[in-house]
Amino acid sequence: MPEMIEVPVLIVGGGPAGMSLALLLNRFGVNSLLAERRATITTHPKSRGCHARTMEQFRVWGIEERVRRAGLPQESDVACWCESLNGPLVGYTQPAPTTNTPSPRSIVPQDAVEEALDDALSRCPLADIRRSTELVDFEQGPTGVVAKLHRLNDGHEYQVRAQYLVGCDGASSRVRAALGVQMDGPEQMALMANHYYRADVSHFPHVRSAIGFLVRPRDRSKEDTIVLATGPVGDRWLSVQKLRDGEEPMTEARLIEAVRELWGIPDLHVERINVMNWKMSAQVAQNFRVGRVFLAGDAAHRFPTAGGNGLNSGVQDVHNLAWKLVAVLSRAADDALLDTYEAERRPVAQSNTAFAVDNQHRIDRMDDAFVRRDEDPETWRELLRDQDKQLHSDGQSMGFIYTDGAIVDDGSPVPPHDPQRYWPTDRPGARFPHFWVDAEQTESTIDWFDTSFVLVCGPDADGWQRAGSILAARVSVPLQIKRLPHMLGPLSIERDGAVLVRPDGHVAWRAKQAGAADDLYRAYDLVLAGGTRAVTELVPSIEVRT
Structure with missing residues (x-):
């Protein structure tokens, strides 16, 4: 007879959404078990910004300052179009106002967010965090869900009986696939590669002046790239490469060559930390709830990165869901309360998808105008001002x-x-x-x-x-x-x-x-x-x- 563990809520996936849900349930006094396939938290920056609404929740949970210390200065919340990272830096967007929140947006990488959440969870006695553990399958009935979990380090399998299961297991969600839930929208708008590297250029005065540098060389035979700052020091960077059909990510040797050329430092020490391929999608799940199983975060929606709503939407999803689960588990609320999770959050996901797609088109138009800025300066200036509609997005997040x-x-x-x-x-x-x-x-x-x-x-x-x-x-x-x-x-x-x-x-x-x-x-x-x-x-x- 396989080992059986009983817990009110089983969480599959230990990214920001899954960890936030475990932390929230602990605050409500409810036990949860979180199963995450990875052995550790992410070592890749992935998302790079927590909106004000997310930072407000981190404030209430007591982790806001730790998260903020790992990010860029507040005045860095702008984007820069340039020909190279050593100049000329042609145009910056304008900083956003921050009067409607006690916790302004923070330009912080996802790995730092996960570190803060993981540390907070280490002090949550009701959150059972099990890494190197994958979901094999699950069945649900009228009173609960029985899932089979597999421990990767020794092959041990056991079962978990939970009243509810929440799939926070990312864009390739096994939970969503098992439910047969389909996604609306294009699965692949582009194929991208993130190159995370270390290069200490902290002596430059502009390295903390922007969240990202959109490098568009005047020599059009050279590749465009986006270079994103991933920490407060100026020594870790993310270079985003758009891949053509069938193209492989650049090699480490080519990355080192490209980074040295971009910074104009022939002997710059460059160390690639890791590389991650990803698909730019614009999809929303047709259902966020099937019986006693829920989808949250990237398992429920996948956005283009423009606007930075991925991580933030996932945290908002579970913030919406947690109190409803607790109320129903305590028998203080009807099951119909859980239906309001999809009713409330799916329209937000659809709105965020449309917002992100519009932002991506806005960047594409700006790129075209930037190349032609000498013969048509007014158009590119107007489109630079138009980028505020992406970066000044308190209305979208709050x-x-x-x-x-x-x-x-x-x-x-x-x-x-x-x-x-x-x-x-x-x-x-x-x-x-x-x-x-x-x-x-x-x-x-x-x-x-x-x-x-x-x-x-x-x-x-x-x-x-x-x-x-x-x-x-x-x-x-x-x-x-x-x-x-x-x-x-x-x-x-x-x-x-x-x-x-x-x-x-x-x-x-x-x-x-x-x-x-x-x-x-x-x-x-x-x-x-x-x-x-x-x-x-x-x-x-x-x-x-x-």
Whole structure:
């Protein structure tokens, strides 16, 4: 009889999405087992940037500063078009504003993010992390999932019985394949090779001036390339090579020659660390949930890199899913709540895919104009300014509003989506806005949202505070009460109004003014029943009234 391990949640895949989910479940007090095929965290930078929304979560989890220290300076969040890495540096984009968050975007490589998450997980007793372990197969039934795992270092096989399985196992997801879930969109827009190398050019004044250098030589017989900074020192770099059909990645000898030529240093010491082939895709899974199995991160969506939404979308996926799993596991919520994961996150993935594809086309147009900039300077200048639509993307990362899911829609107009600019709103479905609570700017409203619902009450909302206190004492999903000390934030509620905010920081319900306590109780029940996906009309479960 094979060994059988029982755990509430089995996570397959130990990249940023899988590790974030294990960390989140630990914060909620729920056990998980994470199976990752690799023996260690990644040694390749892969993605190179955590958006503000991801950094906000890292702030709440206590790893923001560690992640930020491994990245480039804040002012480096720009791109540079140039003829060579030793000049001329022809044009830079403009830095993005950072007023709507306590945790601005960080230009940090994925290997550093994984190091921070792995270190945090080492202090999470409820997260069982098993590396060098692959998923063989799984079967699901009405009460759970039974998976067979294979330990690669000694061939040992055993089974795991979980109530839910979450596939965070990347673009070639074995979980997705086993489910038979198809992907919408082109599987291969281009074939690329990332060459990760070490070359100490920290003595140059410009090495930390940009996240990436798009090298477009004036001599058009030479290859275009993108060179990305991957750390704060100026000694590790990523060169991105676009491969033609049938072409192999350049050899280490050719890489060394190319890097020396780009930097203009014939004897520069260059050491290739590793190389990774990858396909540029623009795909979204047709289903994010099949029974008791969920897909998250690259297993659910694959974007072109322009805009940097891959890692970030995966972290947001599991941030959305974790609290819902916990609520259902504790029997405080209906199964319909889990259907809201796909209802909320799949439209975001579709939007991020379209955004990334547009950004890639924007870069392609800019490249064409850059080559012709001498005869048509105005066009390339306009297209350089147009790159802000890619790099200034707070609206894309923080401004998406869920309209179908675990919310109580109040019928108010949904603000139009603006990928570039974030427009704060407390409408149901939106991220509750950041503003500083104290004059010293040490506490943000973002800090309030972690493992419980939060009833945010206006300064004069005594009635809502009383109703919330009664509700908090009688429900199994934790509820905290927060009283706004002022109304300086970009809110539509009045001083006697309130909003109910979910653990993931999105507004679930809004009362612009004072109202009946029953409205709050009904809203709480409705959200846990699936919000807009709830199957029955609900009567408040709280019998005590104010």
